[in-house]
Amino acid sequence: MAEAHAARRDRLRQLCAGAGQTAALVSRPANVRYLGGEAPEGSVLLLGAERGGPDILFAASPPGGLADDALRVHVLACPASDPAVAAAETAAADGAEILAVEEHHLTVARHRTLADTAPRLRLGDLGRGVEQLRLVKDEEEIGALRIAAEIADQALGELLESILVGRTERHLALELERRLVDHGADGAAFATSVATGPHAGLAGHRPTDRRVEEGDFLSVCLGATYRGYRSEIGRTFVIGTAPEEWQIELYDAVFAAQRAGREALLPGAACRDVDRAVRQALESAGHGADLPALTGHGVGLENDEDPQLAPSAMGKLDACVPVTVEPGVHLPGRGGVRIDDTLVVRPEADGGPELLTITTKELLAL
Amino acid sequence: MAEAHAARRDRLRQLCAGAGQTAALVSRPANVRYLGGEAPEGSVLLLGAERGGPDILFAASPPGGLADDALRVHVLACPASDPAVAAAETAAADGAEILAVEEHHLTVARHRTLADTAPRLRLGDLGRGVEQLRLVKDEEEIGALRIAAEIADQALGELLESILVGRTERHLALELERRLVDHGADGAAFATSVATGPHAGLAGHRPTDRRVEEGDFLSVCLGATYRGYRSEIGRTFVIGTAPEEWQIELYDAVFAAQRAGREALLPGAACRDVDRAVRQALESAGHGADLPALTGHGVGLENDEDPQLAPSAMGKLDACVPVTVEPGVHLPGRGGVRIDDTLVVRPEADGGPELLTITTKELLAL
Numbered sequence: 038m039a040e041a042h043a044a045r046r047d048r049l050r051q052l053c054a055g056a057g058q059t060a061a062l063v064s065r066p067a068n069v070r071y072l073g074g075e076a077p078e079g080s081v082l083l084l085g086a087e088r089g090g091p092d093i094l095f096a097a098s099p100p101g102g103l104a105d106d107a108l109r110v111h112v113l114a115c116p117a118s119d120p121a122v123a124a125a126e127t128a129a130a131d132g133a134e135i136l137a138v139e140e141h142h143l144t145v146a147r148h149r150t151l152a153d154t155a156p157r158l159r160l161g162d163l164g165r166g167v168e169q170l171r172l173v174k175d176e177e178e179i180g181a182l183r184i185a186a187e188i189a190d191q192a193l194g195e196l197l198e199s200i201l202v203g204r205t206e207r208h209l210a211l212e213l214e215r216r217l218v219d220h221g222a223d224g225a226a227f228a229t230s231v232a233t234g235p236h237a238g239l240a241g242h243r244p245t246d247r248r249v250e251e252g253d254f255l256s257v258c259l260g261a262t263y264r265g266y267r268s269e270i271g272r273t274f275v276i277g278t279a280p281e282e283w284q285i286e287l288y289d290a291v292f293a294a295q296r297a298g299r300e301a302l303l304p305g306a307a308c309r310d311v312d313r314a315v316r317q318a319l320e321s322a323g324h325g326a327d328l329p330a331l332t333g334h335g336v337g338l339e340n341d342e343d344p345q346l347a348p349s350a351m352g353k354l355d356a357c358v359p360v361t362v363e364p365g366v367h368l369p370g371r372g373g374v375r376i377d378d379t380l381v382v383r384p385e386a387d388g389g390p391e392l393l394t395i396t397t398k399e400l401l402a403l
Numbered sequence: 404m405a406e407a408h409a410a411r412r413d414r415l416r417q418l419c420a421g422a423g424q425t426a427a428l429v430s431r432p433a434n435v436r437y438l439g440g441e442a443p444e445g446s447v448l449l450l451g452a453e454r455g456g457p458d459i460l461f462a463a464s465p466p467g468g469l470a471d472d473a474l475r476v477h478v479l480a481c482p483a484s485d486p487a488v489a490a491a492e493t494a495a496a497d498g499a500e501i502l503a504v505e506e507h508h509l510t511v512a513r514h515r516t517l518a519d520t521a522p523r524l525r526l527g528d529l530g531r532g533v534e535q536l537r538l539v540k541d542e543e544e545i546g547a548l549r550i551a552a553e554i555a556d557q558a559l560g561e562l563l564e565s566i567l568v569g570r571t572e573r574h575l576a577l578e579l580e581r582r583l584v585d586h587g588a589d590g591a592a593f594a595t596s597v598a599t600g601p602h603a604g605l606a607g608h609r610p611t612d613r614r615v616e617e618g619d620f621l622s623v624c625l626g627a628t629y630r631g632y633r634s635e636i637g638r639t640f641v642i643g644t645a646p647e648e649w650q651i652e653l654y655d656a657v658f659a660a661q662r663a664g665r666e667a668l669l670p671g672a673a674c675r676d677v678d679r680a681v682r683q684a685l686e687s688a689g690h691g692a693d694l695p696a697l698t699g700h701g702v703g704l705e706n707d708e709d710p711q712l713a714p715s716a717m718g719k720l721d722a723c724v725p726v727t728v729e730p731g732v733h734l735p736g737r738g739g740v741r742i743d744d745t746l747v748v749r750p751e752a753d754g755g756p757e758l759l760t761i762t763t764k765e766l767l768a769l
Binding site for chain 1: 444463504506507508509510511512513514515528573574577580581584607696
């Protein structure tokens, strides 16, 4: 992986050189990790102008397993000081003229401190340059996502085999998170959501002490982090022997919308068109109101990456971009349905989108 | 609590008026919660110049239980838009001249968007005004911290009664977090740290698959969140029947340093003097090198609040300020000891510092 990280830094270097920037300071943790392999808390990465580095990671504590020869690591003598300030001082001492920083991550106060620290250095904006590089994943990244998805599938599968009635949302969520770790996850990719009865179908529902009851919809959304990469899966079940008519209808509508979204995932497809496919399917089933702002998003080192699948989204999908497709409908007082998969965009010639989260989407009565 | 929140907002309003600022935009989540009682994800609070409000919470989704009449809630029609932009537009439309923002929280990019949105509005800096207000806690806040500490004590106490040898750090950490929730916590206050053998004593150690062995030091650091308030407790134990000589000596040194810190907690004491008391005790025991940057910090709605107990810390302690005292020593390859309490600074006339985390600090052999 050391070579992959060095190649990523060279791509960013080219981007900066094209914009006339002689050095770059990367501070957003996922971006530091993407370019350097690791991101100890608060660390920043300084990219010099010359190809091949040496680039420098400024950290308050030594990283655990950096084995990247092209990357120098500077551990601060005083851990309480800001690594970004040390990086700016180094860039100035090295004769950099324009230091590109991540204005969408640095706070106004920190930016001012950098400007005061090295007054001769002009601060430019790196923008979302690293996020752009992160959009298309290499096969090693997709491999990590595949394992992260498999872990989430396993944790969910085991839960479905256990007795659910009478248990609280909180306990089910904690049990899922324990199972993620049991199966080799670094941890949960985000706070596990378990929603029962009237809560079911709510996006991002925080588990409560409500207990699972017969007849409930139960919706679950979880994900695993594996080597930093985050999967996401959401499923909805019915508790009891047979779902009611309205539950079947609602489930079918959300399922059809989610399938429409999945089928629209192709290289070259506009993100807003994928979103529209989901929305139109739900609208034609009479559930057009109260749709969420997003019907899907990229995943990778963060859980909510670019691209966004939303009505106002710009841009098109590329091959090897992992995204979620996750429509949901919530009927106040009654509950609802969410179905959420992680997929990788692939050309039709390769069989179309690759589904990473393979737990069944049949409506199971548990 | 509605009245308490309104009173806090009035104190901040006075602060702003004194600085010539006619409105304030609070964006840091813990600050929004402190002033408004709740902080739905991404929400911001707009404080108008007039005493008694109405102040406005701008949120992408409706808050759960706001029952604060003096606070208007504006839920954005388009959840994808930035609540801060909507707040700045409102402030401009209301004729505000200078809008104070939290420059230590807003990113450069977001700040620029606000400036572009309302070009006639001058943006000022609120600085850490709300953090300053948050330093001294009222009795309701201390009550929540007391319960948060009690929950952590209970979770830790139960763990000590179970069999530990052969279990991994990861599983012990997950079990502690489950017990926190069992005892009524909203969740863990921070990632629970369980460190065995050579890991013991490392600050912020992330649990691994290492199993507890006979003769190990075992150090544990955990905390509960209760109504938003976060406790912190750290203890170190020995696994097996009798600790070795070096373990007893190291434990006694850290214990003495931690006690020195606790005893230095009095209203009017300089934060750096409390830190120095801890360091001097460790230095006199021959453990002066490799001390952590902080020997303690404030707790409240966040886990790492002001004040800091550090050599360069400015300022003095006040009564009703909750802090941790948490020295640790780690001997590479052998392990180490950390002891961490949450206490509230109280005058000597009231009996001195109030210890919230009451689990014994005797060296237990488990």
